[in-house]
Amino acid sequence: MSVQLDARPPVLPAPTTRSHRLSRFDTRYSPYLYITPFFLLFAVFGAYPLAYTFWVSLHDWDLLGTDHAFVGAENYTRLLADADFWHAVVNTLGIFVISTVPQLLAALWLANLLNRQLRARTGWRMAVLIPNVTSTAAVAIVFGVLFGREFGMVNWLLDLIGIDAVGWKSNRFASWVAISAMVDWRWTGYNALIFLAAMQAIPRDLYESAAIDGASRARQFWSITVPLLKPTIIFAVIISTIGGLQLFTEPRLFHSGTNPIRGGPLRESQTVTMYMFENAFAPHYNFGYGSAVAWLLFALIAIVAAVNVLIIRRLGGQTPGGRAAKGDLR
Amino acid sequence: MGATSRRRLAAVALVAATALLASTGCAGDDAAEDGPITLTVDVFGQFGYEELYKEYMASHPDVKIVERGTGGNLDEYSPKLTQWLAAGKGAGDVVAIEEGLLVEYKANPGNFVNLLDHGAAELKGNFLDWKWNGGLTADGKQLIGLGTDVGGMAMCYRKDLFAKAGLPTDRDAVSKLWPTWQDYITVGEKFKAANTGAAFLDAATNTFNTIVLQTAGNTTGYHYYDTGDNLVVDSNPAVKQAWDTTMDIIGSGLSGKYGAWSEEWVSAFKQAKFATIACPAWMTGVIEGNAGAAAKGKWDIAQVPGNGGNWGGSYLAVPKQSKHQAEAIELAKFLTSAKGQIGAFKAKGPLPSSPQALDDPAITGSTNAYFSDAPVGQIFAAGAKNLKPVYMGPKNQAVRTEVENAVRTVELGQRTPDQGWTDAVTNAKKAAAK
Numbered sequence: 001m002s003v004q005l006d007a008r009p010p011v012l013p014a015p016t017t018r019s020h021r022l023s024r025f026d027t028r029y030s031p032y033l034y035i036t037p038f039f040l041l042f043a044v045f046g047a048y049p050l051a052y053t054f055w056v057s058l059h060d061w062d063l064l065g066t067d068h069a070f071v072g073a074e075n076y077t078r079l080l081a082d083a084d085f086w087h088a089v090v091n092t093l094g095i096f097v098i099s100t101v102p103q104l105l106a107a108l109w110l111a112n113l114l115n116r117q118l119r120a121r122t123g124w125r126m127a128v129l130i131p132n133v134t135s136t137a138a139v140a141i142v143f144g145v146l147f148g149r150e151f152g153m154v155n156w157l158l159d160l161i162g163i164d165a166v167g168w169k170s171n172r173f174a175s176w177v178a179i180s181a182m183v184d185w186r187w188t189g190y191n192a193l194i195f196l197a198a199m200q201a202i203p204r205d206l207y208e209s210a211a212i213d214g215a216s217r218a219r220q221f222w223s224i225t226v227p228l229l230k231p232t233i234i235f236a237v238i239i240s241t242i243g244g245l246q247l248f249t250e251p252r253l254f255h256s257g258t259n260p261i262r263g264g265p266l267r268e269s270q271t272v273t274m275y276m277f278e279n280a281f282a283p284h285y286n287f288g289y290g291s292a293v294a295w296l297l298f299a300l301i302a303i304v305a306a307v308n309v310l311i312i313r314r315l316g317g318q319t320p321g322g323r324a325a326k327g328d329l330r
Numbered sequence: 331m332g333a334t335s336r337r338r339l340a341a342v343a344l345v346a347a348t349a350l351l352a353s354t355g356c357a358g359d360d361a362a363e364d365g366p367i368t369l370t371v372d373v374f375g376q377f378g379y380e381e382l383y384k385e386y387m388a389s390h391p392d393v394k395i396v397e398r399g400t401g402g403n404l405d406e407y408s409p410k411l412t413q414w415l416a417a418g419k420g421a422g423d424v425v426a427i428e429e430g431l432l433v434e435y436k437a438n439p440g441n442f443v444n445l446l447d448h449g450a451a452e453l454k455g456n457f458l459d460w461k462w463n464g465g466l467t468a469d470g471k472q473l474i475g476l477g478t479d480v481g482g483m484a485m486c487y488r489k490d491l492f493a494k495a496g497l498p499t500d501r502d503a504v505s506k507l508w509p510t511w512q513d514y515i516t517v518g519e520k521f522k523a524a525n526t527g528a529a530f531l532d533a534a535t536n537t538f539n540t541i542v543l544q545t546a547g548n549t550t551g552y553h554y555y556d557t558g559d560n561l562v563v564d565s566n567p568a569v570k571q572a573w574d575t576t577m578d579i580i581g582s583g584l585s586g587k588y589g590a591w592s593e594e595w596v597s598a599f600k601q602a603k604f605a606t607i608a609c610p611a612w613m614t615g616v617i618e619g620n621a622g623a624a625a626k627g628k629w630d631i632a633q634v635p636g637n638g639g640n641w642g643g644s645y646l647a648v649p650k651q652s653k654h655q656a657e658a659i660e661l662a663k664f665l666t667s668a669k670g671q672i673g674a675f676k677a678k679g680p681l682p683s684s685p686q687a688l689d690d691p692a693i694t695g696s697t698n699a700y701f702s703d704a705p706v707g708q709i710f711a712a713g714a715k716n717l718k719p720v721y722m723g724p725k726n727q728a729v730r731t732e733v734e735n736a737v738r739t740v741e742l743g744q745r746t747p748d749q750g751w752t753d754a755v756t757n758a759k760k761a762a763a764k
Contacts, residue, residue, distance in 0.1 A: 063416045064438040144593060151597045169589075170742050257592030258535065259405060259731050265738040282409035283728040284764045285434070287416075 057291035075292035096244035099180035107191035128189030140253030175269035198232035370422035374407035378677030423658035475645025479680035481610035495524035505633035529586030540608035542572035544639030547718035555723020611681035732757040
C-alpha cells in the first residue's frame with residue numbers, strides 16, 4: 001500500500017501522454033508482476049503436482065503399467081479401512097507428540113538462557129544450530145548405531161547401571177523415543193534461535209517495570225516472555241507439525257537391513273510417509289494407493305495444525321497482545 | 331523442520347510430474363555421435379565386472395563404460411530402478427535385475443528392449459534352460475534379460491568358532507555332520523552348549539529363505555505362488571514344512587537375531603558373533619566384504635543341509651529408454667557370455683548360469699583363498715546344473731517380505747510360532763491383493 005502512495009505523482013500531469021499511461025500501468029500492475037515468480041514456481045512445483053497426485057489417487061495406477069483404470073474413490077475407501085495405515089498414523093502422532101512437546105519446551109528454555117548476558121554470546125547462539133547443519137542421513141545412521149540392540153552404546157550405558165538391554169528397534173514405544181531423540185537433537189537449537197529472535201523484540205522496559213514491581217525471573221518469563229512470544233510459538237508449532245507429521249528420513253534410516261521401509265518387523269515406527277513410500281514404491285509399486293495416502297496425510301496435517309493452534313491459543317490465555325499481560329502483573 | 335519436509339512432499343509429486351513430462355516426449359534426443367559413447371551399467375552388490383569392462387573398452391575404443399551402484403543394497407536399488415523406468419529417464423543402458431524383481435517387470439515388458447529382436451535367440455544354448463526361460467515373458471515372445479548368475483547353495487562356517495566348540499573343522503567332516511536340517515539343529519545345540527559367546531547362525535530369515543527355496547525346488551517347484559499365479563502360502567506343504575523347521579531352529583535358540591543386511595548384521599560378521607550362514611554362491615563375496623581381511627582363512631564352506639536349492643541370481647536387461655540400445659545389447663551379450671561369467675566368478679564369486687562356463691576348468695578347478703582355499707568350483711558348480719528352480723509369482727517380493735517378517739517377529743519373541751504363521755498368511759494375502 002505504502003508503495004502505491006509513494007509512487008503516486010503529487011501533481012497530475014497532462015492525462016494523454018504516453019509516459020503517464022505507462023506509469024499508471026506501472027503503479028497498478030507491477031506489484032503483481034513482482035510477486036508473479038513465486039506463484040509461477042508454486043504453480044509448477046506446488047499446485048500442479050498436488051492436483052496431479054489427486055488425479056493419480058483416483059486410479060488403479062501401477063507405477064510401471066501403461067493403462068491406469070479410473071476407480072473413483074476406491075483407493076480412499078480401502079485406505080480408510082486399512083489397519084496398517086491407521087497404525088502408521090498412530091506412530092506418526094506418537095512420535096510427533098513425544099518429540100515436539102519436549103523440543104519446544106527445551107527450545108524455549110534454551111532461548112531464555114541465550115537471551116541473558118553471557119560471555120561469547122554469539123558463539124553459544126551459533127553452537128545450538130550446529131546439529132541442524134549436519135546431514136539428516138548422517139545423524140540418523142549414527143543414532144541407528146547408538147541405539148543398536150547388541151552393539152549399541154545406549155544399551156551399553158543402560159547395562160552399566162543395571163538395566164536390561166532394550167530392543168530399540170523392535171519395541172514400539174522405545175523406537176518412538178529413539179527417533180524423537182534424533183529429531184530433538186536436530187531441531188531444538190533451530191527453534192531456540194527463532195524464539196530468541198522473538199524474545200529480543202520484547203521491549204526491555206516491560207521487564208524493568210516487572211522487576212521494580214518485584215517479579216521474579218520465573219514470573220517474568222511466564223508472564224511477559226511467553227505471552228508475547230505467542231505468535232512465534234504458534235509459528236513454531238505449525239512448522240513442527242508439518243515437519244513432524246511428514247517425518248521420513250530419521251525413522252527410515254534408523255532401520256537398516258531388509259525392507260527398512262516397514263519401520264520394524266511389526267511396523268513399530270513406520271510413519272505415514274514411510275507407508276506412502278511402501279505403497280507407491282517398493283514393494284507394492286501401487287502409485288494410486290500411495291497418492292491416496294499422500295492426500296490423507298495432507299488432510300491430517302491440516303487438522304492437526306488447526307487443533308494445535310487452538311490449543312496454543314487457549315494455553316496463552318484469552319488476552320490478545322502484551323498490554324493486557326502487562327496489566328495482569330499489576 | 332520446514333524446508334526439508336516440504337521439499338519431501340514436493341519430491342513425491344515431482345516423480346509424478348517427471349513421469350508425465352517424459353511420456354509426452356519432452357526428453358530431447360541429442361545426436362552427438364562424434365566422440366566415444368558412454369554406456370552406463372546399473373548394478374547392486376558385487377557383480378565383479380571391472381576387468382571385463384577394461385577388456386571390452388580395449389576392443390571397442392568407441393565405447394566408454396561407467397558402472398553405478400556397486401556394493402549397494404538390493405532393497406534400495408530395486409525401487410530406484412523402478413522409478414527410473416516409470417519416469418522414462420535415468421536408468422542405465424544396461425541394468426541388472428534380480429530374479430525376484432524381474433517377475434514383476436514381466437507384467438510391463440514394454441519398458442525393455444526385446445532381445446529376441448536383436449539376435450539373442452541363438453544364445454539360448456549358452457544358458458541353463460530354466461535361467462533362459464526366466465528371462466522370457468509369459469507368452470515367450472519377449473526376452474527381457476540375459477542371465478548372469480545362479481544362487482547355488484552351500485553352508486559357510488567359521489572354523490575358529492567350530493574349533494572352540496569342539497566340533498570338527500574340516501569341510502568334508504563338517505558336511506557329514508548335517509545331511510538334514512534336523513542334524514543341523516543337533517549340531518547347533520552342541521555348539522550352543524559349548525558357550526563360545528557366539529550364536530550358531532546369523533538370522534532365522536536367511537535360513538528360512540534357504541530352506542523354503544530348497545524344499546520347494548525339491549517338491550512342488552513353486553513356493554508362494556503356484557504356476558497358475560494363485561497365492562498358495564497357506565496350502566503349499568513346502569512353505570509350511572520350511573516354516574516348521576525354521577521354528578525348530580528358533581526354538582532351540584540358535585539364531586543370533588541379527589536382522590539380515592542391517593548394520594548389526596555387518597557388525598556381527600566383524601566381531602565373529604555367529605558360526606554359520608546359509609551361503610548361496612553370491613554370498614561368499616558378501617561375507618568377504620563384511621567380515622573383512624582380518625577374517626581371511628577363518629571361514630570355510632561345507633555342503634548345505636538338505637539337498638541343493640537356488641537362491642537369487644540376476645539378469646542383465648536393456649531399458650527402452652537407452653539411447654544406445656545396439657551398443658548396450660552388445661555389451662550385455664558380452665558380460666553374460668560364458669567368458670564374461672567366468673571373469674565375474676573369478677572376481678567376486680557369482681556362480682555362472684552358462685553350462686559351458688560351469689564345465690570350464692577355470693571354474694571347476696577354482697578355489698577361494700578367503701575361504702581357506704575351499705574348492706568353490708567343485709562345491710557350487712557341481713550342483714548348479716541340477717539346480718531345481720522355484721517358480722515366482724507376480725507379487726513375489728511383497729509376499730516374501732511378509733512371510734520373512736513373520737519369521738523375524740517370532741525370532742525376536744514378539745509372536746509365538748502359531749501367531750507368526752497366522753500373521754504370515756493374512757499379511758501375505760493382503761500384500762498380494764495390493
